[in-house]
Amino acid sequence: MTPLEKISSNYPHERRAMQWLDQICSDLDWVAVESTYGEHKGYDFEHVTFEITLKAESKRMYHICGMVALGKNELVSLHQIEVKGTVPQLNEPAVQDPWCSLCISTQRGEGDLPLGDRLGSMILALRNDKALAKSIPLLELFLAHGSEEHQWILGYYSTGISLDDDEHEVYGQIPIELRNLSHHFACIEDELQGSVYSSEKRQSILDNEMRAISQGIRERKQVEE
Numbered sequence: 001m002t003p004l005e006k007i008s009s010n011y012p013h014e015r016r017a018m019q020w021l022d023q024i025c026s027d028l029d030w031v032a033v034e035s036t037y038g039e040h041k042g043y044d045f046e047h048v049t050f051e052i053t054l055k056a057e058s059k060r061m062y063h064i065c066g067m068v069a070l071g072k073n074e075l076v077s078l079h080q081i082e083v084k085g086t087v088p089q090l091n092e093p094a095v096q097d098p099w100c101s102l103c104i105s106t107q108r109g110e111g112d113l114p115l116g117d118r119l120g121s122m123i124l125a126l127r128n129d130k131a132l133a134k135s136i137p138l139l140e141l142f143l144a145h146g147s148e149e150h151q152w153i154l155g156y157y158s159t160g161i162s163l164d165d166d167e168h169e170v171y172g173q174i175p176i177e178l179r180n181l182s183h184h185f186a187c188i189e190d191e192l193q194g195s196v197y198s199s200e201k202r203q204s205i206l207d208n209e210m211r212a213i214s215q216g217i218r219e220r221k222q223v224e225e
Helices: 003-008 011-023 115-127 137-144 176-193 199-222
Strands: 029-039 046-054 061-070 075-077 082-086 100-102 151-159 158-161
Touching: 003 029, 003 046, 003 061, 011 029, 011 115, 046 115, 061 115, 061 137, 100 137, 137 151, 137 199, 158 176, 176 199
Parallel strands: 100 151
Antiparallel strands: 029 046, 046 061, 061 075, 061 082, 082 100, 151 158
16 A cells, blocks of 8 residues: 555545546556655654656656645645646756646645545546646647747746746846747736736736747747748
8 A cells, every 4th residue: 555545544535536546547657656655844743745747648748746644534735736747858868857837736626625536637637738728828838838948947827937047147048039938928917917907807818828829839830840
């Protein structure tokens, strides 16, 4: 019994959900689930960390990780489940962390579901990431970018992209197209913050812009090919 299965066995509904997750992942070569007993400093109670790595139909790789502990009636997450993605790996060894953050979480209301149900649903959705991107604009932008852009991007968020610009020297190496794109989203966000639009309308504007940019990137690459 893995650490994740063992800690889930404390609650019947969590145990059943984790059994369902095991049924999904067992004997599949495109997904792997690993878990360990936590040794996080500052936590003097039982907790488990888990990592899931999967290969989507688009050939992109995704990484899901989190940390859970025993709650009163269910497992509780000690921090938000994190999702990362990367482009198909090149033959050359990566000179830096190949993963970038993807601001993807469970849908509103799913937080009440057992952990195994949430993870299973996320795995199945990410497996067919091209279909999922139709409802998540930031994922569509991630899929539009290739390795030549991805190596400079730290994350994709609902407000745009985050670049590897901690050092001025590194920032100067980032392609001008990506720097302009990051600045473009920052300008849109600044304008929206001073508007009378609702938060839903503001996000809709950002989502539409991400979709339009993604389409433009794909069209440009088709012409170049």
